[in-house]
Amino acid sequence: MAAVTQAAPERIAPPRRPRVVFKGATVWRWVVLIVAAVYFLLPLWAALRFAGIGAFGSVISQPGFTSSLALSVRLAILTTLITIALMLPTTVYVHLRLPKLRRLLEGITILPIVIPPVVLIVGVLAIAPGFLKGTSWLLALAYVVLAMPFTYRALDAGLRALDLKTIVEASNSLGAGWLSTLWRVLLPNLRTALLSATVLCVALVLGEFTMASLDLYQTFPVWIYVNSQTSGQVSVAASLLALFVTWIFLLGITVLGTRQSRKTGGGEVTLFTVARTETRGN
Amino acid sequence: MTTNTARDGASTAATTGQAEPGRGTSVRLQDLTRAFGTTRALDGLSIEMAPGELVALLGPSGCGKTTALRIVAGFETADTGSVLVDGKDISSVPAARRDMGMVFQSYSLFPNMSALDNVGFGLRMRKIGAGERRKRAGDLLDMVGLAPQASQYPHQLSGGQQQRVALARALAIRPRVLLLDEPLSALDAKVRLQLREQIRTLQQQLGTTTLFVTHDQEEALSMADRVGVMSNGRLEQIAAPDELYTDPATAFVAEFVGVMNRIPGELRGDGQVAALGSTIPVRGHRPEDTAVDVLVRPEGLRLEVVENGNGIVTTRTFLGSVTRVHVRLSGDIAVQVDKPSAESAALAPGASVAVSLPAQPVLVAARRVS
Numbered sequence: 183m184a185a186v187t188q189a190a191p192e193r194i195a196p197p198r199r200p201r202v203v204f205k206g207a208t209v210w211r212w213v214v215l216i217v218a219a220v221y222f223l224l225p226l227w228a229a230l231r232f233a234g235i236g237a238f239g240s241v242i243s244q245p246g247f248t249s250s251l252a253l254s255v256r257l258a259i260l261t262t263l264i265t266i267a268l269m270l271p272t273t274v275y276v277h278l279r280l281p282k283l284r285r286l287l288e289g290i291t292i293l294p295i296v297i298p299p300v301v302l303i304v305g306v307l308a309i310a311p312g313f314l315k316g317t318s319w320l321l322a323l324a325y326v327v328l329a330m331p332f333t334y335r336a337l338d339a340g341l342r343a344l345d346l347k348t349i350v351e352a353s354n355s356l357g358a359g360w361l362s363t364l365w366r367v368l369l370p371n372l373r374t375a376l377l378s379a380t381v382l383c384v385a386l387v388l389g390e391f392t393m394a395s396l397d398l399y400q401t402f403p404v405w406i407y408v409n410s411q412t413s414g415q416v417s418v419a420a421s422l423l424a425l426f427v428t429w430i431f432l433l434g435i436t437v438l439g440t441r442q443s444r445k446t447g448g449g450e451v452t453l454f455t456v457a458r459t460e461t462r463g464n
Numbered sequence: 465m466t467t468n469t470a471r472d473g474a475s476t477a478a479t480t481g482q483a484e485p486g487r488g489t490s491v492r493l494q495d496l497t498r499a500f501g502t503t504r505a506l507d508g509l510s511i512e513m514a515p516g517e518l519v520a521l522l523g524p525s526g527c528g529k530t531t532a533l534r535i536v537a538g539f540e541t542a543d544t545g546s547v548l549v550d551g552k553d554i555s556s557v558p559a560a561r562r563d564m565g566m567v568f569q570s571y572s573l574f575p576n577m578s579a580l581d582n583v584g585f586g587l588r589m590r591k592i593g594a595g596e597r598r599k600r601a602g603d604l605l606d607m608v609g610l611a612p613q614a615s616q617y618p619h620q621l622s623g624g625q626q627q628r629v630a631l632a633r634a635l636a637i638r639p640r641v642l643l644l645d646e647p648l649s650a651l652d653a654k655v656r657l658q659l660r661e662q663i664r665t666l667q668q669q670l671g672t673t674t675l676f677v678t679h680d681q682e683e684a685l686s687m688a689d690r691v692g693v694m695s696n697g698r699l700e701q702i703a704a705p706d707e708l709y710t711d712p713a714t715a716f717v718a719e720f721v722g723v724m725n726r727i728p729g730e731l732r733g734d735g736q737v738a739a740l741g742s743t744i745p746v747r748g749h750r751p752e753d754t755a756v757d758v759l760v761r762p763e764g765l766r767l768e769v770v771e772n773g774n775g776i777v778t779t780r781t782f783l784g785s786v787t788r789v790h791v792r793l794s795g796d797i798a799v800q801v802d803k804p805s806a807e808s809a810a811l812a813p814g815a816s817v818a819v820s821l822p823a824q825p826v827l828v829a830a831r832r833v834s
Contacts (some may be wrong), residue, residue, distance in 0.1 A: 237809060345570050351539055352572040352630075354559040356586035366585075370576035 198453040210314060226425075229418050237419035244416060250405035253318060254388055257401065260322035262383040265329045277346050288338075289332040299392040302327060307397065321399050325387050332382035337421060340375025377439035381432050388428050483765070488515030488673045489550050489640040491536070495546035497532055497697075505531040506542070507697035516671040518664070518686035522681055524720070528697040529677045530645060537643050537677060538562050549640060560589075565634030565672075567647040571626045573618040578604060579629045580614040586637035604632040607666065624655035631663060635670065642667065642674040648683060650797040653767055660687055681721050683710070693717045714749065714827035718759050725799045725823070726757040727767065728831060737828055740774065740793075740821050747825035756828040758821065762788060766820045769810045773818035775799075777811050787811070 241247060276283050284381065286414075306324045314320040349371070353363040369376070394401040400408070400425060409415035491513040498506040505528045512672045513519050521529035536541040536547050538559030544551045554562060556681075565586075573582050584601035592600075605611050608628040618626055627647055630710060644663070664687045669673050678684050684691045685705040692702035694715070701713040712718035729739030731754040736743050739758045767789065775791040787808040789801045799819060803811065810818065 208824075274581055301733065308489060344575070345572065348568050348570050351537075351559070352566065352568060353574070353585070353641075354539075355537060355562075355566040357560050357563075358585070358590035359558075359560050362589060366575050368519040373576075423715075454834070 195258075195402075221387075222462060226422070229422055232420065233415045233419040237415040238423065239418055241420045241423060244409065244413075244420075246400060246405050246408075247420070250331045250400045250402045252400065254402035256318055257322055257325060258384045258387040260318065261325040261329055261387050262380050264322060264326045265383055266379060268326065269330060269333045269337055269379075270376075271364075273341060274332060274346070274364070277338075284338075287334065291334040293331075294327050295331050299328070299429045300396065303393040303396050318399070321394060321397060321401075324393055324397075325383075325390065328390065329383045329386050331387065333379040336375050336378035336382060336456055337372065340372045340378075344371055377435055381435050385428060385432060388424065469763055488517070488671045490515050490548075491641055491675070492548040492551075492742070493532065493672055494546045494548060495530060495534065496542045496547070498528075498535065498540065498542050503833060504528075504697045506535075506545075509545070509694075509697065509699055511699065511702060512691060513673055513675065515673055516668075517689045518667055518674040518676060518687060518690060520676045520684035520691045521694055522678060522684040522691050523694035524821050525679060527694040529665055529679075529694050531697075532694075533643055533645055533675055533677045536641065537566055538566055563637065563640045564643055565637055565639030566639075566643040566645065567627065567630045567634050569646040571618065571623065571650070572630055573621075573626055573633070573826040575618050578615050578617055579621065581608060582618070582629055583633045585634065590637065601632075601636060604630070604636050607635075608632045608662065622655075624651050624659060627651065627659060628662070631666070635666065639672060642672045644676040645675065646678055649680070650680070656683075661685065664682060685721070691719055691721075692797055695720075700815060710785070712827065715759060715827060718827050719829075723762055723800060725762065726758045726829070726832060727760065727793075727797060727799060728795070729756050729758040729828065730754055731756050731828065736812045737826065740819060742821050744821055744823060745825040746828050748827050751828065751830040753830055755831045757831050760821065762800040764822050764824075765799065765801045766822065767791070767801045767803060767811070768818045768820075769816045771814055773816045775817050775819050777813050777817055779813055780808065789817075793819060 273287075276287055303324060306320070306327075312318055313324070346368075349367060350363055353367045358366065389403060390401070391403040391407065395404045395407070406417050406420045406424070409420065493511045496506045496509040497504065505526075507528070509528065509532055511519065511532075521532060523529050531540060535542050538554075538557065542555070546555045547707050548554070549562075553638060573579075574585065577585065580601050583604050585596045587597040587600060602611065604612050608631055609626055610625060610632070613625060613629075615622060618629070621629065627650075630647070647663070648659055651659065660683060676684070676688060678830055685708070688705060690702055691705055691708050693700045693708065695716050701708060701717045702710065703711075703713075704765075708721055712721060718724050727739050729737045731746070731750060732743070735746055735750070735757055737756060738748050763786070769787065775793040777789055778792050779790045781788045781790075782805060783802075785805055786802045787805045789803060789808065789811050791799050791801060793799060801819065
């Protein structure tokens with residue numbers, strides 16, 4: 183088959199306007215940056231001084247270190263999987279079929295943020311069925327509630343960046359059923375949003391203390407706290423270690439996600455918004 | 465609106481628009497109704513499409529044309545009525561199994577797939593092997609002139625290119641029916657014109673029965689074998705473009721398609737109408753009220769330069785072979801008259817002219833209070 187008409191090359195959008203930078207703005211930017219850096223880095227540096235390099239070596243050999251870290255990682259994975267499995271279909275369905283409920287859903291997802299964790303965990307313990315008590319599933323389920331707002335927001339931002347209805351209908355008209363559409367069309371386009379959701383879930387679970395301690399689980403943060411009663415230096419070293427490990431982990435996810443999505447114009451992985459590149463020209 | 469270009473395009477389409485017999489699929493919309501709340505989007509719509517035919521549904525926004533298309537595609541369900549494809553009722557068949565290629569108004573390419581993978585998606589869903597799939601997708605991209613862009617992602621393509629990939633994607637599955645939902649309306653004028661011709665050429669080459677929804681009359685008249693004009697969920701008239709223009713069935717069609725003058729007249733008991741000092745027969749629907757407007761196209765009015773005529777030329781626009789003359793008649797009525805440019809030298813603004821009606825029967829409509 184030959185080309186029917188050779189269309190003339192189409193217009194291409196003009197190059198991006200160079201950003202105007204005022205000198206005053208640059209100075210202020212540096213001032214803000216330095217103040218923020220001091221505010222965040224000074225305590226870290228102080229903690230490092232207090233713990234001493236030697237304490238890092240003994241952290242790993244402390245009783246309970248491995249088991250509490252393993253519990254936290256298991257909880258992070260469980261929570262992330264359950265939350266996404268629940269929230270992805272829900273958010274897609276609401277966007278597609280019940281757009282009027284979007285505001286209501288947004289309202290609901292605010293609740294876990296405004297209700298104190300103490301109240302939540304007491305409630306969860308009161309109604310949890312017996313077979314769940316004492317298992318890591320119980321805490322994971324409670325964390326799902328905590329993680330829901332963040333996951334919803336990340337997915338919501340990702341879905342807003344897509345012309346969901348048109349894309350789903352296009353996929354349908356080409357012969358893809360619901361499962362194929364979700365798997366082959368929606369998931370790849372929501373990769374950035376899903377990575378954001380994962381980042382948020384993992385960070386939340388690795389840092390949560392109130393619920394775990396009230397429910398008598400020795401997660402990593404709880405273990406650090408318990409240890410600080412006996413050995414201050416070791417516990418500070420442990421929290422620094424946790425901080426760096428989490429940070430590197432999150433950085434890895436973000437960089438990986440951004441690199442993958444940039445290829446398809448999917449925008450960078452930021453926690454709440456997904457900026458999609460606009461179609462250029464006509 | 466540029467009536468003349470529309471007309472030229474229309475007559476070309478009418479002469480070349482005959483699909484070869486034996487190809488394509490027949491489609492029949494049967495008495496479709498659909499209500500959203502209290503608004504009736506469709507109110508008994510019936511259309512029959514011959515195999516290989518391109519039918520355009522034309523109408524103002526909210527007239528139900530998109531709803532009709534979406535019912536054929538399977539994205540909406542009709543309250544009553546049915547859609548028959550090759551004589552079989554497909555009302556209960558889900559969209560994914562209707563074998564209909566669709567091109568949407570907004571950009572609908574999958575952002576995570578290259579142009580080639582987008583075009584191959586429908587084939588992949590049909591479990592066609594990778595080699596065959598790439599070959600067919602490549603052929604189709606070649607057909608829309610985008611072979612060099614095969615490995616680019618949608619965000620790297622311009623809007624016009626994206627719609628061409630979308631067209632290739634819709635055609636890749638060798639659809640029984642091609643559905644076009646205002647595919648050109650997001651594009652700028654030049655690209656729109658190019659793509660319009662490309663769609664029509666491909667459609668005729670492949671003989672695919674096509675339903676095309678648009679609010680742009682020029683698009684409808686220039687591309688379609690037949691144009692259905694819709695208003696308030698009903699089909700006002702469906703006819704070949706030239707027939708629609710020269711012989712509109714209703715006042716709505718007459719005014720929606722092309723430029724139409726309204727000249728106040730008085731309906732008389734003998735089925736004639738008196739306007740501009742002459743009395744001429746009326747055809748079509750007669751309103752109950754005797755105060756009516758006579759509907760005449762710019763090229764239908766007669767115009768002469770005379771001393772103390774019934775009008776004064778206000779502006780004159782050169783359109784190539786014809787010149788459009790705007791005349792203000794006594795009683796503050798503005799009309800437009802088309803004259804061959806060769807005869808319009810004397811029609812300068814300020815010239816006194818006599819405007820009169822043709823002798824042929826005219827359409828009338830209830831007088832519009834302005």
